[in-house]
Amino acid sequence: MKNLWRILSVLVVLVLIIGFALHEDEEESGLWEFYENTLTKAKYVDLTFAFNPTIPVWPGFGQAKFMPTKAGADIPGYVKKGDVYTYKQHGFIATSYFLPTDQYGTQLDPPAHWDEYGATISDLPPTYAVRPLVVINIADKVASNPGYHCSVEDIKNWEAKHGKIPEGSVVMIRSDWHKKWTTDPDRYNQKPFPGITLDAIKFLHNERKILFHGHEPLDTDTTATLEGEYWLMHNHFCQAEGVTNLDKVPEAGALVAIGFAKPEGGTGGYARYVAICPPDWKYGVSVEEMPGAPLPKQPAPLRRDENGVLKPFVEKQK
Numbered sequence: 001m002k003n004l005w006r007i008l009s010v011l012v013v014l015v016l017i018i019g020f021a022l023h024e025d026e027e028e029s030g031l032w033e034f035y036e037n038t039l040t041k042a043k044y045v046d047l048t049f050a051f052n053p054t055i056p057v058w059p060g061f062g063q064a065k066f067m068p069t070k071a072g073a074d075i076p077g078y079v080k081k082g083d084v085y086t087y088k089q090h091g092f093i094a095t096s097y098f099l100p101t102d103q104y105g106t107q108l109d110p111p112a113h114w115d116e117y118g119a120t121i122s123d124l125p126p127t128y129a130v131r132p133l134v135v136i137n138i139a140d141k142v143a144s145n146p147g148y149h150c151s152v153e154d155i156k157n158w159e160a161k162h163g164k165i166p167e168g169s170v171v172m173i174r175s176d177w178h179k180k181w182t183t184d185p186d187r188y189n190q191k192p193f194p195g196i197t198l199d200a201i202k203f204l205h206n207e208r209k210i211l212f213h214g215h216e217p218l219d220t221d222t223t224a225t226l227e228g229e230y231w232l233m234h235n236h237f238c239q240a241e242g243v244t245n246l247d248k249v250p251e252a253g254a255l256v257a258i259g260f261a262k263p264e265g266g267t268g269g270y271a272r273y274v275a276i277c278p279p280d281w282k283y284g285v286s287v288e289e290m291p292g293a294p295l296p297k298q299p300a301p302l303r304r305d306e307n308g309v310l311k312p313f314v315e316k317q318k
Helices: 002-029 032-039 139-144 152-162 177-183 198-207 227-234
Strands: 043-046 065-068 095-098 107-109 130-137 170-174 212-215 238-241 254-260 269-277 302-304 310-312
Touching: 107 227, 130 152, 130 269, 152 198, 170 254, 198 227, 227 238
Parallel strands: 130 170, 170 212, 212 238
Antiparallel strands: 043 269, 065 095, 107 238, 107 269, 130 254, 254 269, 302 310
16 A cells, blocks of 8 residues: 555656646747747738829828938938938938828728827737737629628628627628729729628627728728718727738638837828738748748849839840
8 A cells, every 4th residue: 555655646746747847848938839830830811002102092181202211411421411322322222201191001090080089009009919800701792782881781691600700809891892902093982882881880899899890992981971980980999991802811710910000199000911811721821931031132123113112123125
């Protein structure tokens, strides 16, 4: 009997030692193991348009301007005030931007956009960083009716297929309107265009407690008063606009990484949305496939086009 107790005592000690060792390993690795085993193999899809001076924009704002940066002060022996920085003379270049609004390109609208008591873009908490991604597809309905707006019924049909929308998620409304961004930019902001009904917005926030919703057009709806956006902003919710590539992400099971510029007191955010999809998803690229460092070299020297945008320039043969 004494031998049995000795054996049991030794086993208990071994279990405790192993348990403490495993716990210590977990503390040391933290989320790194999750990153290595899951996130490096996931497929990443960019949901963001690159912005430039020719993109669609709400007519009341106007277009941006891109310009080479000039020196703002003399640096003796190096540069004079007003000189343009160049690779040849100064070893680097920089770009200056005239941005007529923070409601430009793919964006994140905070409540301060409409409400003088609303949170500004710099007030948004860091917990916005990563959320579950829900994609509700109304593209077929928009194809036959460009002014179609996502309804509560569309949301419930999604839930019948995928289950209840996760609390705190981001719900993107896929309409495939993004395809007009480059092919028909003048049509992008013209009514009719797709949107989401006020009832659907209220259902998502009041019943499903989502973080925010997003859409491809640059307005929430086509009502005379923009009733959906008014309700959102005055009830202290955000929204995403000008989103792209929703046709290349799954309707359920993905995450979305959310990034945005943080001007203090800003009423809009130049945003970057990236869907993080399962490893077996047919679109996107993984960290293993594109680690990001070093980045690929340009195929030709960078030069500014007529709009001030840097692009590889191949000189035509004479």
